[in-house]
Amino acid sequence: MNFVGEENILEVSRVVMAFGGLMALSHLSFKVKRGMIKAVIGPNGAGKTTLFNIITGSFHPTEGSIIFKGLPLEHLKAHKIARRGISRTFQTVELFGNMTVLENVMLGCHTRVRTSFLASGFRLPIARQKEIQIQEKAMKILKFIGLADKFEDPAGSLPLGEQKILEIGRALASDPELICLDEPAAGLNETETYVASSLIRAINAKGITILLVEHDMKVIMNISDEIVVLNYGQKIAEGSPREIQNDARVIEAYLGGGT
Amino acid sequence: MDKITLAGQIFQYLITGITVGSIYAMVAVGFNIIYNVTEIINFAQGEFVMLGGLVMVFFYSVLKLPLIMAFPATVILVTLVGMLLDRLAIRPIRHPSVLTLIIATIAASILIKGAAMLIWGKDPYDLPAFSGRNPITVFGAVIQPQYFWVIGFLIIIVIALSFFFDRTIIGKAMIACADNPDAASLVGINVQQMILLSFALSAAIGSVAGITLTPIALMEYDRGAMLAVKGFGAAILGGLGSFPGAIVGGLIMGTIESFGAGLISSGYKDAFALIVLLIVLFFKPSGIFGSLEISRIKRF
Amino acid sequence: MLRIGKIPIAAFSLFIIAFPWIAHNIPPIENYIDLMIFAGIYCLMTIGLSLLMGYAGQISIGHAAFYGIGAYTSAILTVHYGLNPWLCMFFGMIMSAIIAVLVGAPSLKLRGHYLAMATLAFGIIVYIIFNEEASWTGGPDGMTGIPGLNLFGFAFDSVEKYYYLVWIFVFAAFIFTANLIQSSTGRALRAIHVSEPAAGAMGVDISAHKLLVFVYSAVLASLAGSLYAHYLNFINPATFDLFFSIKLLIMIALGGMYNIWGAIIGAGLITFLSYEWLHYFEEFEVIVYGAILLLVTIFLPNGLVGAPEIVKSWFRK
Numbered sequence: 001m002n003f004v005g006e007e008n009i010l011e012v013s014r015v016v017m018a019f020g021g022l023m024a025l026s027h028l029s030f031k032v033k034r035g036m037i038k039a040v041i042g043p044n045g046a047g048k049t050t051l052f053n054i055i056t057g058s059f060h061p062t063e064g065s066i067i068f069k070g071l072p073l074e075h076l077k078a079h080k081i082a083r084r085g086i087s088r089t090f091q092t093v094e095l096f097g098n099m100t101v102l103e104n105v106m107l108g109c110h111t112r113v114r115t116s117f118l119a120s121g122f123r124l125p126i127a128r129q130k131e132i133q134i135q136e137k138a139m140k141i142l143k144f145i146g147l148a149d150k151f152e153d154p155a156g157s158l159p160l161g162e163q164k165i166l167e168i169g170r171a172l173a174s175d176p177e178l179i180c181l182d183e184p185a186a187g188l189n190e191t192e193t194y195v196a197s198s199l200i201r202a203i204n205a206k207g208i209t210i211l212l213v214e215h216d217m218k219v220i221m222n223i224s225d226e227i228v229v230l231n232y233g234q235k236i237a238e239g240s241p242r243e244i245q246n247d248a249r250v251i252e253a254y255l256g257g258g259t
Numbered sequence: 260m261d262k263i264t265l266a267g268q269i270f271q272y273l274i275t276g277i278t279v280g281s282i283y284a285m286v287a288v289g290f291n292i293i294y295n296v297t298e299i300i301n302f303a304q305g306e307f308v309m310l311g312g313l314v315m316v317f318f319y320s321v322l323k324l325p326l327i328m329a330f331p332a333t334v335i336l337v338t339l340v341g342m343l344l345d346r347l348a349i350r351p352i353r354h355p356s357v358l359t360l361i362i363a364t365i366a367a368s369i370l371i372k373g374a375a376m377l378i379w380g381k382d383p384y385d386l387p388a389f390s391g392r393n394p395i396t397v398f399g400a401v402i403q404p405q406y407f408w409v410i411g412f413l414i415i416i417v418i419a420l421s422f423f424f425d426r427t428i429i430g431k432a433m434i435a436c437a438d439n440p441d442a443a444s445l446v447g448i449n450v451q452q453m454i455l456l457s458f459a460l461s462a463a464i465g466s467v468a469g470i471t472l473t474p475i476a477l478m479e480y481d482r483g484a485m486l487a488v489k490g491f492g493a494a495i496l497g498g499l500g501s502f503p504g505a506i507v508g509g510l511i512m513g514t515i516e517s518f519g520a521g522l523i524s525s526g527y528k529d530a531f532a533l534i535v536l537l538i539v540l541f542f543k544p545s546g547i548f549g550s551l552e553i554s555r556i557k558r559f
Numbered sequence: 560m561l562r563i564g565k566i567p568i569a570a571f572s573l574f575i576i577a578f579p580w581i582a583h584n585i586p587p588i589e590n591y592i593d594l595m596i597f598a599g600i601y602c603l604m605t606i607g608l609s610l611l612m613g614y615a616g617q618i619s620i621g622h623a624a625f626y627g628i629g630a631y632t633s634a635i636l637t638v639h640y641g642l643n644p645w646l647c648m649f650f651g652m653i654m655s656a657i658i659a660v661l662v663g664a665p666s667l668k669l670r671g672h673y674l675a676m677a678t679l680a681f682g683i684i685v686y687i688i689f690n691e692e693a694s695w696t697g698g699p700d701g702m703t704g705i706p707g708l709n710l711f712g713f714a715f716d717s718v719e720k721y722y723y724l725v726w727i728f729v730f731a732a733f734i735f736t737a738n739l740i741q742s743s744t745g746r747a748l749r750a751i752h753v754s755e756p757a758a759g760a761m762g763v764d765i766s767a768h769k770l771l772v773f774v775y776s777a778v779l780a781s782l783a784g785s786l787y788a789h790y791l792n793f794i795n796p797a798t799f800d801l802f803f804s805i806k807l808l809i810m811i812a813l814g815g816m817y818n819i820w821g822a823i824i825g826a827g828l829i830t831f832l833s834y835e836w837l838h839y840f841e842e843f844e845v846i847v848y849g850a851i852l853l854l855v856t857i858f859l860p861n862g863l864v865g866a867p868e869i870v871k872s873w874f875r876k
Contacts, residue, residue, distance in 0.1 A: 056760055057760075058756055079759050079765065082761060083762055094757035095757075096750050096753045096758075098749055098752070099746065099749060103746055106743070107743075107750050107758075107761055110743060110747060111762030112762075113743070114747075115742050115743050115744065120738055120742035120743065121735040121736070121738050122735065174761060174762055300676070302675075352856065357671035357672065358616065362808065362812060365620070365805060365808065365852065366852035366853035369805060369845060370853060372845055372849070373846025373847070373849045373850075376842060377842055377843065377846060488683065495676075529683070530684050530688075533680040533683055536676065536680045537680050540665075540676065541665040541666070541677075
């Protein structure tokens with residue numbers, strides 16, 4: 001579909017996540033090549049969001065490791081992982097409702113450009129410069145995702161479809177090399193889903209690797225290069241969309257779940 | 260006179276510690292009951308203790324009611340205050356967040372304190388001890404009989420509550436609410452009423468603490484805050500939400516305070532319990548009987 | 560965009576500059592200049608707290624401790640050692656910053672109620688220390704003989720001069736804080752308030768920011784304490800008790816936590832309530848504060864600053 005490199009940008013290696021007696025993830029391993037769109041699917045409760053939370057640093061795995069660009073990051077805090085080049089969206093949209101559309105994306109730039117406490121307080125020229133830089137970059141992203149005309153609106157006032165797009169835009173602002181999208185099409189109608197998928201393809205075309213959790217099978221089949229299937233915290237299948245479609249175990253576990 | 264032996268001194272501090280610790284345990288139990296059902300920390304918990312003492316003074320010393328009548332009358336009145344707290348300060352809040360609820364209970368505690376100041380003024384009040392003030396000598400320590408009343412009431416409360424939560428329907432309903440309010444309301448438990456009940460129970464227990472404490476340590480309008488903080492420390496030390504934890508935490512807290520005041524510095528008496536609280540919060544917030552995972556999952 | 564308007568700032572500065580002249584020409588309110596000094600001192604604290612509680616969403620019920628640390632550091636160093644008051648003020652701010660880091664670092668990892676209790680305990684411990692270490696602090700009787708302030712021979716020895724001194728500091732703090740709010744730091748704080756997971760995922764170092772704001776508010780409180788000490792030339796521990804920490808809370812809640820103007824309005828109103836209007840009804844002071852806090856929490860969760868919104872929404876219904 002696009003230029004997929006040989007290098008593995010992300011390697012999930014024998015990851016175990018246990019909450020007390022509950023095994024949310026059980027010796028999960030898979031690789032993601034740079035530049036690909038890889039989907040993670042599975043019935044509800046299969047462990048997909050847990051996986052994302054581990055990759056992005058919300059929790060630390062009980063065992064196993066996550067290797068990104070050759071370096072392990074399973075013990076790092078979320079903000080450090082963001083600075084290494086991983087960004088994400090959330091299953092239930094976690095926009096900053098107390099800020100405008102533009103400000104949300106400007107916050108997304110925090111990883112790469114930010115002003116120090118003193119420089120901000122004294123409004124030094126360097127702080128003013130950086131603020132303009134951040135604003136320009138955020139506007140560029142808003143144009144790219146098609147929300148430029150709503151830049152002053154409170155983020156919470158957007159319809160759900162645009163909120164999800166905005167969240168993706170915010171994730172882009174940190175110049176990530178890998179974006180984890182958690183159910184970007186959840187709750188969207190056909191048109192909105194189409195817009196979201198096109199955006200994801202456009203982002204991927206820029207060379208950004210995408211790891212995607214989704215229930216909408218049409219979207220998955222349309223845009224993924226590879227699919228990993230989870231059930232009860234374990235990997236039950238991995239392969240191209242065609243292979244997965246015809247895999248008996250997947251069909252059994254899932255029975256054509258999603259629409 | 261007999262010489263005061265070291266053993267006697269130590270025993271003295273120990274008994275004092277257990278007595279004071281019983282008060283902290285009662286406050287801690289009150290915190291836990293409300294916390295378990297609502298996940299709210301009631302900053303006004305200490306005011307129930309204060310009211311217990313002062314209202315008792317009113318019934319017993321002013322109205323001259325006999326002990327047998329004044330005691331329950333006080334408990335009932337303070338229980339009503341506790342219920343009012345739920346109705347007037349907690350229920351009306353439309354968008355409860357951690358910050359808002361904290362501030363609401365702080366507001367309630369100041370209101371109660373302010374009312375107490377208006378009614379009783381700033382002076383400390385005394386109550387006659389239940390069975391006189393002839394000290395008993397045990398192992399070289401000189402002990403006021405009232406101490407045993409305090410410890411005794413703690414034991415009564417522990418037994419009564421165990422029975423209530425294990426054997427009665429209402430008690431079990433409260434536990435159900437604590438575990439899962441949504442499921443509880445689905446099976447027909449009126450969660451609002453359970454919350455009201457939890458405030459009522461906590462207020463009742465707090466008032467018992469105040470009534471039994473006053474003959475030993477007097478009571479004045481502004482004692483509530485310190486009792487609340489120390490009682491909270493006891494609850495945290497034992498593991499927030501844990502019933503045995505509250506008892507153990509309270510007794511340990513009281514003992515540390517007593518020995519600290521006796522052996523190290525009496526001016527810093529109050530600081531010992533606070534320092535224990537900080538140490539627990541900083542190093543093991545789940546306390547003795549609490550579990551780290553449970554404390555992460557709780558909403559607040 | 561969150562913009563803190565320049566016009567209201569200009570209007571307010573005009574008011575502050577002109578106020579002493581106004582007060583002198585209306586004899587009944589002549590003592591209000593003295594009150595406005597206290598209002599200003601309180602504003603320094605509420606500005607910092609509003610950043611901490613309103614923007615970053617953290618809670619502190621122990622800030623009286625930092626107020627006291629500033630006051631006592633200034634008092635002890637000037638009275639016992641005769642050091643330059645400005646140096647002592649600065650040193651007090653450093654002390655407060657260090658203590659804020661020591662207390663804040665472990666505390667800010669805690670959530671909601673635990674954080675509130677930790678700050679509460681800390682505040683009370685400091686209060687006990689002020690009362691007990693009499694050889695340094697003079698104990699419950701306090702310390703007298705604290706010198707006034709002067710700069711290169713210009714002495715701030717009248718009420719008007721001290722008034723302007725305090726309000727210059729308030730404006731400096733206000734502008735610094737307003738700048739912060741409108742910068743990437745401010746955005747990060749507002750993000751933390753709404754969604755810590757999202758803020759973290761976007762690269763915001765949450766613990767560092769919380770600590771930063773905590774320290775900043777502690778430093779402002781310390782400055783306020785020093786100014787207080789040099790104004791009254793006398794301090795005692797009773798000023799820095801738990802009830803004062805709660806009063807600060809009331810100021811912020813009344814004015815409006817989520818808005819820096821709320822800090823100013825709340826501080827101003829409670830100062831006047833405290834010293835002027837409730838003066839004759841001292842026994843009612845506590846219960847009135849409790850009632851205000853409760854009513855504001857239930858009916859005006861965004862404080863007085865948020866009142867216009869609420870009124871508007873009534874009309875919409």
